[in-house]
Amino acid sequence: MTSRQFLLIVAGAQGALLIALVTLIILNRWIRLRRSAKVDPRRIELDAVMLRWALGQADAEEVQRGLARLPVSVAIDALVTWSARVPGERWQELSRGLETRWWARVVRADARSARWWKRLECARFLAVAPTSHDIGRLLRLLRDRHPAVQLAAATTLERIDSPMLVAAALDQLPHLGPTVQAYYASVLKRARPAVLRHLAQLFRRLNDPRLPRIIEFAGRLDEPVLREPFTTLATHPDAEVRTQVARALGKFPHRESVAALGYLVHDEAWPVRAQAARSLGMIGDPTTVPAVREALRDPEWWVRLRAGLALTRFSTAGRNVLLEAEVGPHAEARDMAALILGLSTQALSEYAA
Amino acid sequence: MNALIHTTDVVILSYFLVLNTFYALLLVLAIPEIWEQTRLAEDEDFQRLMQSDALPPITILVPAYNESATIETSVTAILTLEYRNFEVVVVNDGSKDETLERMRHTFELYEVPRTYPEAIPTRPVRAVYRSRTRTRLLVVDKENGGKADSLNAAINASRFPLVIAVDADTLIEPDALLRLTRPFLLGARIAAVGGTVRVANGCTVRDGRVTDARVPRRFLPGIQVVEYLRAFLFGRLGWNRLGGSLVISGAFGLFRKDYLHAIGGYHPASVVEDLDLVVRLHRYLQERKIRYEIAFIPDPVAWTEVPESGRILSRQRERWHRGLIAAMWQYKGMLFNPRYGRVGLIAMPFFTFGEMLAPLVEVLGYVVTIVGLAYGAIDTSFALLFLLVAWGYGMLLSIWAVVLDEVSFRRYGRLGDLVRLLVYATFETFGYRQRTVWWRLKAFVNVWKRRQVWGEMVRKGFASTP
Numbered sequence: 050m051t052s053r054q055f056l057l058i059v060a061g062a063q064g065a066l067l068i069a070l071v072t073l074i075i076l077n078r079w080i081r082l083r084r085s086a087k088v089d090p091r092r093i094e095l096d097a098v099m100l101r102w103a104l105g106q107a108d109a110e111e112v113q114r115g116l117a118r119l120p121v122s123v124a125i126d127a128l129v130t131w132s133a134r135v136p137g138e139r140w141q142e143l144s145r146g147l148e149t150r151w152w153a154r155v156v157r158a159d160a161r162s163a164r165w166w167k168r169l170e171c172a173r174f175l176a177v178a179p180t181s182h183d184i185g186r187l188l189r190l191l192r193d194r195h196p197a198v199q200l201a202a203a204t205t206l207e208r209i210d211s212p213m214l215v216a217a218a219l220d221q222l223p224h225l226g227p228t229v230q231a232y233y234a235s236v237l238k239r240a241r242p243a244v245l246r247h248l249a250q251l252f253r254r255l256n257d258p259r260l261p262r263i264i265e266f267a268g269r270l271d272e273p274v275l276r277e278p279f280t281t282l283a284t285h286p287d288a289e290v291r292t293q294v295a296r297a298l299g300k301f302p303h304r305e306s307v308a309a310l311g312y313l314v315h316d317e318a319w320p321v322r323a324q325a326a327r328s329l330g331m332i333g334d335p336t337t338v339p340a341v342r343e344a345l346r347d348p349e350w351w352v353r354l355r356a357g358l359a360l361t362r363f364s365t366a367g368r369n370v371l372l373e374a375e376v377g378p379h380a381e382a383r384d385m386a387a388l389i390l391g392l393s394t395q396a397l398s399e400y401a402a
Numbered sequence: 403m404n405a406l407i408h409t410t411d412v413v414i415l416s417y418f419l420v421l422n423t424f425y426a427l428l429l430v431l432a433i434p435e436i437w438e439q440t441r442l443a444e445d446e447d448f449q450r451l452m453q454s455d456a457l458p459p460i461t462i463l464v465p466a467y468n469e470s471a472t473i474e475t476s477v478t479a480i481l482t483l484e485y486r487n488f489e490v491v492v493v494n495d496g497s498k499d500e501t502l503e504r505m506r507h508t509f510e511l512y513e514v515p516r517t518y519p520e521a522i523p524t525r526p527v528r529a530v531y532r533s534r535t536r537t538r539l540l541v542v543d544k545e546n547g548g549k550a551d552s553l554n555a556a557i558n559a560s561r562f563p564l565v566i567a568v569d570a571d572t573l574i575e576p577d578a579l580l581r582l583t584r585p586f587l588l589g590a591r592i593a594a595v596g597g598t599v600r601v602a603n604g605c606t607v608r609d610g611r612v613t614d615a616r617v618p619r620r621f622l623p624g625i626q627v628v629e630y631l632r633a634f635l636f637g638r639l640g641w642n643r644l645g646g647s648l649v650i651s652g653a654f655g656l657f658r659k660d661y662l663h664a665i666g667g668y669h670p671a672s673v674v675e676d677l678d679l680v681v682r683l684h685r686y687l688q689e690r691k692i693r694y695e696i697a698f699i700p701d702p703v704a705w706t707e708v709p710e711s712g713r714i715l716s717r718q719r720e721r722w723h724r725g726l727i728a729a730m731w732q733y734k735g736m737l738f739n740p741r742y743g744r745v746g747l748i749a750m751p752f753f754t755f756g757e758m759l760a761p762l763v764e765v766l767g768y769v770v771t772i773v774g775l776a777y778g779a780i781d782t783s784f785a786l787l788f789l790l791v792a793w794g795y796g797m798l799l800s801i802w803a804v805v806l807d808e809v810s811f812r813r814y815g816r817l818g819d820l821v822r823l824l825v826y827a828t829f830e831t832f833g834y835r836q837r838t839v840w841w842r843l844k845a846f847v848n849v850w851k852r853r854q855v856w857g858e859m860v861r862k863g864f865a866s867t868p
Binding site: 053059063066067077122166169197200229232312354392394 | 512516586
């Protein structure tokens with residue numbers, strides 16, 4: 050083949066591709082228009098039925114018929130939208146009713162699909178309309194290789210109380226990024242008893258490298274039952290564990306928490322000391338003012354900042370310490386005290402956040 | 403002479419063949435990527451996510467230099483973004499106009515002491531202000547040091563673990579931050595995320611928001627719409643599957659702050675600070691064998707005003723290319739270096755040979771063709787056919803970008819806009835492309851002369867847009 054012939058072929062292919070692309074644009078617009086003309090009225094109709102059903106003026110059967118007339122993805126969107134507005138008992142009735150619908154069966158079967166978006170659709174559906182028969186599917190979806198599927202499946206934990214699912218979610222927790230962990234914490238709040246039981250087991254694995262993440266998560270639950278295990282872990286050899294313990298204990302105003310924090314504020318690792326100073330401020334026990342005053346002279350800037358901010362929470366006693374430090378002999382404590390005393394109330398509240 | 407012309411011709415032909423094959427690869431890779439991203443963008447229940455505590459807190463960094471025309475609108479729009487936990491740090495980089503005064507008046511600023519250490523050295527900070535009306539706002543007033551220096555000052559003042567650099571003239575869509583955090587929810591190893599930047603010229607803007615997306619009627623900004631679509635919708639999407647792009651737009655990119663601290667923040671001496679930053683970030687993470695992803699996602703959108711005059715556009719493009727040359731030269735040690743993985747073996751060679759040297763090769767191609775025709779070494783019909791194919795390929799890529807937008811996010815709903823996009827995509831190759839080649843060539847000359855000109859951008863502002 051000569052180079053001229055090659056170029057001619059390329060030019061021809063380009064021309065054909067150009068025509069194909071323009072056709073694709075036209076077709077895409079036409080299909081979208083047709084689809085919305087067909088689907089939009091049905092969706093509006095379904096919303097009206099859903100509203101009547103939510104008010105007790107229509108039965109679940111009518112809703113199920115409306116859902117069946119929609120494309121699966123639109124039906125799931127509608128379910129997600131309405132799931133937050135309808136009370137639990139009525140919603141469970143709808144979930145049970147959907148179990149026998151053919152389209153819901155197809156969606157459920159997609160839990161094993163090779164295509165991740167199909168599994169995502171299934172997870173989204175089960176997140177709002179699960180039944181006790183879906184535990185196996187949900188376990189599978191919770192361990193899915195696509196993170197979007199895992200996240201959608203985790204949302205189910207808000208609706209279904211299953212120790213097996215909770216254990217699976219908690220086992221995965223340390224492998225997740227901090228943002229996803231926070232999301233899991235928010236969805237697991239509903240399944241508190243099962244979560245606490247499983248956490249109690251995890252806390253016993255002292256050499257588990259996942260322990261800091263588990264404590265971080267447990268701290269987010271604000272659960273008083275966990276105070277005691279946190280206090281026990283204050284002497285753990287891993288500084289990351291102690292940091293998380295120091296952070297978590299600030300939420301539990303108790304003499305044992307205060308004692309543990311009083312110990313942690315002298316820790317060799319500065320992140321632990323900073324967190325302990327912060328938590329002492331959150332508890333605000335007047336007997337801990339001397340320990341926080343000492344932290345204001347810490348060699349690490351962040352510990353001094355946390356101590357300074359903590360002192361503002363001890364009302365007059367804390368303020369007096371700051372005023373003394375502002376004119377005191379310790380240069381770094383003086384600077385930090387001046388800085389903290391110069392902050393507006395608004396700035397202080399933002400720092401406290 | 404004839405042999406020399408023929409050899410050069412073959413070299414140029416091979417160059418374009420390899421380069422265009424690579425573009426075709428990017429294009430192919432962009433298809434599954436846009437499919438996945440569109441699915442995720444559509445399927446996510448943003449309301450539910452917004453109500454959860456899972457969203458990571460974000461600091462928005464806004465460098466401002468002589469932005470008095472747009473600063474109030476931009477900052478107000480940023481402050482009203484749909485996001486649960488964020489703060490805005492605006493850095494007035496020693497503006498000579500009324501940027502600071504306007505902010506002081508609009509947001510009722512009051513001076514507060516500085517409460518953070520200078521983790522990254524910057525030009526002296528004159529004062530730090532908080533707002534009486536907007537608690538999320540922090541304004542840092544500092545001596546002039548350039549955009550990179552301002553961003554470093556903003557990083558120092560930021561409190562949150564994720565930071566996003568936003569130009570003061572950029573309009574972020576209300577849910578863009580929410581969308582931009584999606585990779586942080588889906589992946590544990592995300593180091594940075596970039597979103598799409600689109601052209602705001604011609605759009606209807608109300609209260610700092612693009613309320614009606616239009617394609618500009620004027621040729622120059624209109625053609626830049628196509629360029630931006632091409633750069634973002636298949637360029638960067640394709641790179642997602644090849645180990646991450648070297649560019650996250652400085653106008654709209656979310657970064658992990660600890661990594662920015664580790665690499666010393668932005669380089670004040672660099673001409674194109676966003677490219678320099680991302681290359682250094684890749685280098686740092688690869689050298690330490692840290693597993694990471696630098697992702698681009700197409701659905702979070704920020705709108706920016708692009709130059710409407712050839713003079714200003716030429717300066718912008720010259721500067722961009724100068725920055726590219728400087729970065730490729732500075733980090734030449736990464737080129738073909740297996741230590742840097744796919745970045746060293748694919749991204750750096752592409753940006754060096756495919757992007758940096760492209761204008762030189764293109765001009766050489768034009769010169770050789772003309773000389774060859776004059777000496778009779780090249781057949782006229784063959785030369786025309788080659789030009790047709792080369793230009794046709796460029797046109798095809800541009801139209802493909804329009805198609806990707808059309809089948810995924812479809813921001814330009816009107817038929818008239820679509821037609822205009824197709825017209826601009828068609829005619830970009832004739833005249834405009836050659837002008838950009840010329841502007842980029844000037845960058846080589848300026849690098850040679852060691853000129854460090856930033857260039858100015860004259861902004862009309864969005865507030866008065868109907």
